[in-house]
Amino acid sequence: RKVGMERTAKVESFYDSHAEIEWARLEHHKMEFATTWRAMEEFIPAHSTILDVGGGPGRYSIKLAQAGHRVTLLDLSRACVELARRKAAEMNAPLAGFIHGDALDLSRFRAGEFDVVLLMGPLYHLVDPAQRDRAVREALRVLKTGGLLFAAFVTRYAFLIDVLKHSPEAIGTYTHVQQELLSTGINIESEENPGFTDAYFAHPAEIEPFMAGHGLRTVRLAAAEGIVAPAEPAVNNLPDDLFARWVDVCYRLGADPVTWGAAEHMLYVGRKL
Numbered sequence: 001r002k003v004g005m006e007r008t009a010k011v012e013s014f015y016d017s018h019a020e021i022e023w024a025r026l027e028h029h030k031m032e033f034a035t036t037w038r039a040m041e042e043f044i045p046a047h048s049t050i051l052d053v054g055g056g057p058g059r060y061s062i063k064l065a066q067a068g069h070r071v072t073l074l075d076l077s078r079a080c081v082e083l084a085r086r087k088a089a090e091m092n093a094p095l096a097g098f099i100h101g102d103a104l105d106l107s108r109f110r111a112g113e114f115d116v117v118l119l120m121g122p123l124y125h126l127v128d129p130a131q132r133d134r135a136v137r138e139a140l141r142v143l144k145t146g147g148l149l150f151a152a153f154v155t156r157y158a159f160l161i162d163v164l165k166h167s168p169e170a171i172g173t174y175t176h177v178q179q180e181l182l183s184t185g186i187n188i189e190s191e192e193n194p195g196f197t198d199a200y201f202a203h204p205a206e207i208e209p210f211m212a213g214h215g216l217r218t219v220r221l222a223a224a225e226g227i228v229a230p231a232e233p234a235v236n237n238l239p240d241d242l243f244a245r246w247v248d249v250c251y252r253l254g255a256d257p258v259t260w261g262a263a264e265h266m267l268y269v270g271r272k273l
Contacts, residue, residue: 008076008102010189011125014197015056015077023057023083030236032224032265034247035254036120036152037063039220043148043269044069044116049096051114053103053139054121058084058095065093069116072097074106103135109142117143119151127186127200136214143272149216151268152224153202156185158264161229204260207268216270223263226250230262 015022026033040060044050048069052061055073057080065071065088075081078100085098101108103122117139126132139149159181163170177193180186187199202210208221228235228250235246253259260266 011197012076014189015075016079019057019077019079019083022080023059023087026059028236029225029232029265030243031226031228031232031247031250033059034243035222035224035226035251036060036150036267038247038251039222039267039269040064040150041067043219048115049113050116050118051106051109051139051142052118052120053106053135054119054125055084056080056121058087060118060120061095062088062091062093065095066091071095072099072114074099074101074103076100076102104131104138106138106142111141112144112147113142114147115144116148116150119149121152123151124154124199124201125197127188127198132200132210133214136211140214140216140272145272147272148219149211149268149270149272151211151270153204153207153266153268154199155223155260155263155266156182156201156203157261158201159187161262161264164230165232202266204257204263204266207266211268211270215273217273218268218270220255220267220269222251222254222267223260224254224265224267225263226252226254227259227262229264 046068050064050069050071052071052073055061055075058073061071061073061084073084073095081098081100088095119135119139122135123132126135143149185201185203187196187201189197208218226249228246
């Protein structure tokens with residue numbers, strides 16, 4: 001339990017010092033945001049009550065509030081929560097609440113309080129499988145029967161796609177740490193492995209069985225970037241009309257399991273039975 005608490009503090013500290021970077025992240029990962037938002041538009045009923053668990057600085061919360069939903073944001077990082085509060089005020093998107101809290105303990109909320117729960121970050125920062133189970137159980141407890149759970153995953157191959165995209169020559173520094181990550185999905189930040197904080201990178205094939213094990217019925221499981229992840233910078237710079245055409249392609253092909261190994265992120269949408 002002590003190790004788990006230390007990891008939680010480590011992740012919290014990382015996002016406290018990266019809040020502005022996290023706000024900007026979805027400007028660099030435009031396709032991830034665009035296809036995720038399309039799924040939200042397609043499946044979330046009008047005027048839903050939504051809990052955004054691990055909502056960071058509020059990218060999805062704010063857009064959902066602007067679309068007429070009642071949204072409560074909860075995040076492990078105080079800096080992210082405060083940035084979300086400022087951004088929501090700047091963008092005239094009032095949220096129902098801004099809460100500093102932990103995905104593993106949603107006891108402040110009643111059972112069945114929300115129409116929709118988002119887990120758009122916690123499941124890829126919980127290295128311990130028991131904690132990933134607990135996060136889903138907590139989300140489902142506060143979700144109404146028939147409600148929707150949206151969950152994001154970083155894929156097992158995301159770090160290789162990132163290397164391919166930005167600095168393919170870095171494969172020359174490929175070490176046993178990366179080999180271990182490909183085998184286990186576990187990323188522990190250290191002097192030897194700097195950069196991203198502690199994380200779990202899921203194999204695409206494990207996501208649906210994991211969620212079905214919690215009694216969820218799959219509504220959509222798709223690669224967020226579709227097939228464009230390695231070419232993301234070039235696609236980002238296209239004119240809006242051409243970028244929109246790629247969004248159409250990625251949203252359609254993203255549901256094809258054959259494409260999942262090419263993506264950095266997966267989006268799961270499931271219904272609580």
